[in-house]
Amino acid sequence: MKPHPNAKFIREGGLPHMFCPGCGVGQIMNYFLYAIQELNLDIDDMVLIGGVGCNARIPVYIHADAIHGVHGRTLAWATGVKLANPELTVVIFAGDGDCAAIGGNHFIQAARRNLDVTLIIVNNGIYGMTGGQVAPTTPFDARTSTTPWGNLENSFDLCKLAKAAGATHVSRWTTAHPKSAIKAIKKGIQHKGFSFIEMVSQCPTYFGRYVLGFTEPEEYLNWLRKNSVSKEKASKMSPEELAGKIVVGEFVDKREPTLVERYLEMEKTMVKR
């Protein structure tokens, strides 16, 4: 049997993984590994960072320099790594809870600074690892383990948040768009500046079962695909038509000086004593 083309990236003894059957995180990990192969990147020049949660496990399984295990602090670690050694390519994997709740401030500040890292957010709309609690990305009125009578809060549009905070590259795809996702991850890593890639993903165990009422991951993937509309199409739709839809595509792509670039420039121009 031929080994999987991405098997060579797996940390020795790292498997089996802990993802539930039908989980989207494994797909996203694969998209990332395809992306770095297609870009011909040397993994020894990379640092992979994960916080806490299902998605944060991606760097645990890949054989690379990696940091893992504290909830929400991925971008703070990344800031130190990148400023200390700007040559390193830093890719961060965080969940919606990790990025938009406990790590929300680090997220918007890193975007504002245009820190040259790639942040891949795996958004499944719920806290999966801890048992399906409400997240800042859970839709209004959804029933979760901590909103038994329905979610009272509105959800974040993470791409709009990233854009407003100053991210210089922003895109969103779902696990049902593998080719676009790989392309987006490639572009995100190549982008000089803060790249934000939101991957809407399925959590069949909690969001699928309890919020959407699906019994099979396949139904869920089909729903992700059918429920997605392109940015172009969405621009012609009314807010009512867009309700509950996932708008996919590239929202921001601009070149601005990064934090490190400005720092290096300051070193050259600052007044010598």
Added chain:
Amino acid sequence: MSKYEEISGVQFLLGNHAIAEGAIAAGCRYFAGYPITPASEIAERMSERMPRVGGRFIQMEDEIGSIFSVIGASLAGVKAMTATASDGYNYMLEGICFAVTTEVPCVIVNVQRTRQDIQPTQADVMQIKWGASGDFEIICLAPSSVQEAFDLTVEAFNLAEKYRNPVVVISEAIISHMRGKVVIPEYDKIKIINRKKPKVPPEEFLPFKGEEDGVPPMSKFGDGYRILYSVNPHDEKGKILWDPDVYERLYDRLLGKIARDVDNIAKYETHFLDDADIAVVSYGSETRSALDAVIKARKEGIKAANVKLTTIWPVSSKLLEEVADRVKKIIVPEMNVGKYFLEVQRICNGKTKLVSMPKNRGEMHTSEEILNIIRRNSK
């Protein structure tokens, strides 16, 4: 490094600036911090100095961001420090847990202040030892002068690198906001310790297997060693797993590398101890009044001594037991409700008489106050 970037010779410095200069002299090239009185001057000085010495400075969004970015920089191979005051240190405990378990060298300055005010205090001495969740050992140095603010910050970096552990410099508003004379040696004459590097290729390297001293060598990001630094329980290869034996072994080593080497770590000074009947055990700014009081008591014919603890964690039981065996009474003056006294009591109980001398009102003891207690206890 060109000469103009080095600040050495006789200097007249603010305590907080001496801390910053100590860090630079020790090789610190990354600083992240968040403003807080009375620690802010450390960040201000570092923002000006870091670019001059080829380092990086960033003001983060909070103390949590500061400590984690310091950890990131250290993993990338750069010596790094952050500084805060009591309330900010609360936030940093999360990062300290991570740095202890993943063995990331870093230095944290905690300029103690009264809760939500800026008066001097020593109220946080126990927090350093016990504040974070789970098991950890930490090294904590307490300067009592501006010169020591410099010297002990250099020492803090050396200890952090040697033991691959966070090290805390615990200051107080008194030391940090005092100006004083500091003699800074030329940088190349200062003893510097750097973390051990792996001696074997990546495929043979066990990143979390201690050498004889319990401390593993450390690669930096980009070296090709592909290390996973996770706070989750991990084996010697760094693989995350739950196995009671592995967990027990990991924390036995993490704690043991410091606890078993206390005698090499713990620094102290004794004054007039040889023939003493009474010893005043002090740390930080309280040492200034304590030593003065002891000198005055000696002039009155009272055989008093001062034992100054430079390292407050880990505590040297050997030293305190020795002191207890020699003297009839130990007095512990503190700028808090009498916290470190409990540690002295734990070690010395039953061996000699112990007197706690707390002062919890944002003021240090005067030497007269300590002298009065010495007099009363010499009768």
